[in-house]
Amino acid sequence: MKTKKNNSTTGKAFDLGLFKRLLAFTKPYKKTFYFVAIAAIVLSALGVMRPYLLRFAIDDGIVEKDVKTTQFYILMMLLVLIGEVIFQFSFIFFANWLGQKVIRDLRVKLFNHMMDFKKQYFDNSSVGRLVTRAVSDIETIASIFSQGLFMIISDLLKMIAVLFVMFYQSWQLTLLVLTVLPFILYATRVFQKKMKVAFEDVRAQVSNLNSFVQERISGMKIVQIFNREQEEYKNFKNINEKHKKAWIKTVWYNAIFFPIAEMSTSITIGLIVWFGGLRVVESDVLSLGIIIMFIELAQMLFRPLRQIADKFNSLQMGMVAANRVFGIIDTNSKIENQGQIEAKNLKGNIKFNQVRFSYVKGEEVLKGINLEVNSGETVAIVGATGAGKSTIINLLSRFYDIDSGEILVDGKNLKSYELNSLREEIAVVLQDVFLFADSILKNISLNKPAIKEADIIQAAKDIGVHEFISSLPNNYHYNVKERGAMLSSGQRQLIAFLRAYVSNPGILVLDEATSSIDSYSEQLIQEATEKITKGRTSIIIAHRLATIKTADKIIVMDQGEIKEVGKHDELLTTNGFYKRLYEAQFEKEVDISA
Template structure:
């Protein structure tokens, strides 16, 4: 389903979208029936007007006049009622469809590999999940049914016109091909223009989202003027995209209006001559044809406008389905559901690269016995964080095996595996919610009493209750109301209440204050007790307590042993790292 081709309508894409209406088929049918009735009522009003003129006004028959006016009022009332029902249920159907589609999209994105999010702009994904899906709703509320109703109305009008006067109908049809051609060209141009608009909207959302998120960096490095100029340029491209659609509208609608006026002039000219010549043509029929001609051309103009709406919705649907068609999830083909793992970990010649041509891990092999604490040290880019990402199956390994309790992690269900592993990251992410909900993540199996008991066990209860509203304190977006050390303590408690078999600490104490560090050290001692732990650390105190230290460099394990054993290796990587980084810390 390629975009940008200028193809006016993608039938396969449309059929796929219509499948989302299957649960609401009775509403769909009702809207369709309403569209049919509206087309009948549309013809009925001009017909009653013609009879009123010819049979009541010209003969001056007051009794018939009241009768026909009453019929016109009844027809108008019925038309208003069905117009209301048509609009309401068409919009209702659209909202039901996009609700289901948005749920499907979000559920699909929840299963994506981390690699997908590494390469996808957050603002663009937000655009797909919010504004693009909202645009799809207009297919049903303003596009599909309105177009169908208008086309049916035009067909009924044409048949009725031929029935009453084929000569006047031919006059109307003289101008119709020109309008149809102009409409077709207009639709193709607008399809391309709207694709450009959606691209520019996504670019604008991405830019704004990134700059607002990184506003501290922008201001720290005094990049306000540069980013302001960049924003002006992106905003200008966005404006140009919309101006192009305005240009096409400015050309098409005056042409359509002029064509309608020419058609009415032809009807009045030819019909007037026939009336003057005392032909069978009546004044009522001429007025009726003027009404019918306007009813024929007005839907054409509206169809062009509604087709724009339909095309915008189709472009948006194409983008949303492109994400739904993306196969980027970790294959969850494991059958084993294990509770309370012992926590023994083994990497067997594991090779992996975020990009296929560039390996990050180059044949990594090690064992961690159940209950052991392994510290991983090494320079930036050595592959430390990659090890824990692979253990959680955020990425698929290129070759080798990763075993937990002797079982290949690919044989264990993802839900079971990740439920047994808790991770505390250096950069803690907190949601704009209460401390309690950030700890439990709305897990119904973890009560507030459980959280309070766990907080007391690891020594951070006093810190939490000192905050306004305690456990119900709202930390706002990304936890900005807390310091980095406080956020870290919350993440430790989040890990602890999940009662994991395997604990991973990724540089969890590298950038906190001394007070928070002491609390974190105490919490670390408590939550690592009796469970397998992998610690990526820059602090000597944490490393020295490990049962073994794994030294990594350039994607390989270059040394393995205890702190004392590694210091005895002459010219060793760890000994050098200790002398450069840790010796001053130890002396303090």
């Protein structure tokens, strides 16, 4: 598993490369993007026009006691205000619309990318963290467009327009205002850097909290069985405390910055009134209208600075979230799918030639095994835990790729088959059956249009599980709830058998499918096994050796190597691994029954 290096660094206020990647998602919505940008420019012009018109309303209307002139400028200000409201509404609506479109496309891209990850990636990754990336982190990215990017651009344009009007009206008052500006710019810069680090910590703590809660809720049964409530409560309080401290740090920076910004504005207004007022009294260089206009413009100059800092928070939170999301998108953990052959109607001839494999480099799980399964055979694989039985199945379905050697299916290299079509031809029934919070019908068909309800009912009758399903409320439309919680382990196993049967696979795999079920369910499953294995290549990974006596071939594994191959009766005649396993299990069963 490889991850491309991300250029974003903690403490860096803005990552241009990351930002360009985000902007690429706006390409399908260019017209909206340009409209929002134009609206930002118009808003900056309209915002400056109001105090400019106010200056003339005071000097040419109120001071001169000219009613018509006063009314004219008031009307003009009203029209400007109406225009500002219309553009402000359009700006906010379409900026948010664009943000939602972008995160929708980004979320689809992320989810689609994760769907192709190797099984190993999910083995090593926290589900809670992945959920955080796909849901809350991507939602945070929307703020870049709705509250960050365009809002900041609009505010910067407004500040430029304000400075232009200021210099045009009075360069002395403008320089007076600008004496305070470097101080607040410096404070803003420091604030941005500190907030970037703080928000990195916030997102990390949110991810930890989500991961902890998700795992504990999923494993609540174990928590309660082993009386771990108090310990997990303490752990949760500790994680939640870290989460609180991360957020308080952002509050602390805000609490320092915004009073400083407000004080700077007040000082600037005081300087304008002092200097400008003296000029008005002493000479006619400045007018009352200009003084009031400068007070308005100064507030318009400093207000965006405060807002930019606040919006930069949203922008930075979005950038931090984007950095995390792109970190997953940049992760190269896919099984290569370069096969050109469609795996349709496989006969099921399987051959492993000197196959070696390791989950961790240098720690081989399969040590050069040779294995052959003929079409239509039922082959059982047995051995102690960790012998490498399930690994063979993972490699056959290409959840992992081998380190060396060759796997052939119907005489062709496994990698030459198109991956999705290959997996369509291999049905696996696991010991730990996963069911979605949906109806039995949809858990069997997995929403495949080709599998009809009538087909499922007939298949259930064929393998003897129709009676069990019919006994449930709403029968095939019974909602099994999350992970199939409304069914027993044996019932879930029967659903899994039916799911495998209706897919009509060329190769069937049963991975310890009868190791933890009651005797009644086991009888039903044995009958179902005989039905679904008939006429197709079947591989049974067995823990209970009594269930594989009729297998065409039994393969005995130990520590990643094949030790013995033969039929049940043949293997019992030799004093080997299989005989010792069988006798140990038989003695254990006798002791339990006694």
